[in-house]
Amino acid sequence: MQGLIYLDNAATAFPKPKMVHDFMYQFYQEHGVNPGRSGYDMCIATEEIVHATRKMLIRFFNGKDPNRLTFSYNASDSLNHIIQGMLQKGDHAITTKVEHNSVLRPLNCLERDGVIEQTRVAFDKRGFVDPEDIRRAIRPNTKLVVVNHGSNVIGTIQPIAEIGRICREKGVYFAVDTSQTAGVIPIDVEAMKIDLLAFTGHKSLMGPTGIGGSYVREEVPIRSTRSGGTGVHSAYPYHLDEFPYRLEIGTLNIIGVAGLNAGQRWLEEEGLENIHRREIALWEKLRRGLQQIDGIVTYCADSAEDHLPVLSFNVEGWEASDVGTMLDVDYGIACRTGLQCAPLVHEHLGTDKIKGTVRLSVGPFNVEEHIDRAIEAVMEIAAMKAKKR
């Protein structure tokens, strides 16, 4: 939309790089057939792009076997695979209060149905989980620890490598939700001792919606939770154990895979560090600007260290949704308000009682002027309330 200042990149990255649009369009025109099903040239070429994208992504996460990189609809889909495919009757799982509903709900459903027990570890005043709390929560029947790498509400990046070390030492499988971090900061499944990882394509990996996936380390006993066509071994009556088929059913979203392929090339060209440095500098400007305004409360935004360019705040006296509407209608600024699908973060911060927060999130196509305009807008909204008091 003309003139829109888009500060809702934690919901989905927008806009996407031109080369992603171009490649998707060209790929679907030239290779829009069902990969891995037949032996004609176009089909083989399509399968090659799918495999090349697995290779790019497995390299990106520093895994080994490209077939352990499986595609799904999005992070929620993969987190369901991971949680339902790993946990069985009598298991205990550990997670945190910083999680998105994509982790909370699959775990809650298993708990409600009497399959598992779970422990949810809190976060501190600055928004970080203490790895030692995870260690303390481990029981003899703990099978899985699931942790959000970066919060979509408060923006804190959790100490994943330390948690991974504890899990490996204790023989507990470690799953990480990288929805907000993949494509933002380097992720190394070997160094961080990650056994299972879920990613989504439409955020900082710069792909379209409807594509995501997971990485599962060799020797991790994940079960397939759904069955269907794979294009190979059609006479076999059950779903295949072999990767990538174990976690993939039916025809892949190949246009989504193509988007991820181009997204990877764009990230490589731009450089992850360069993008993050630019984004976090804008976030820092936003944070300082908002924190100087009377009547503004920011949440867990003390410093840029171990932080994503995501900022949650409230204007005293206003409901978050009112501020969001004013930002949109009066100033043309797109943001997200409410509980942002992470109710326990708000419960822990006490912001559940005031209907959540306003969240501004910076992306690779934001510039200083956007931040200046956002600060000015919030300043005017806060001043309006102060006058009424």
Ligand SMILES: Cc1ncc(COP(=O)(O)O)c(C=O)c1O
């Ligand atoms: C931390 C986190 N986890 C999971 C998800 C779910 O991602 P998707 O909607 O792409 O499945 C999101 C999306 O906002 C998220 O921020």
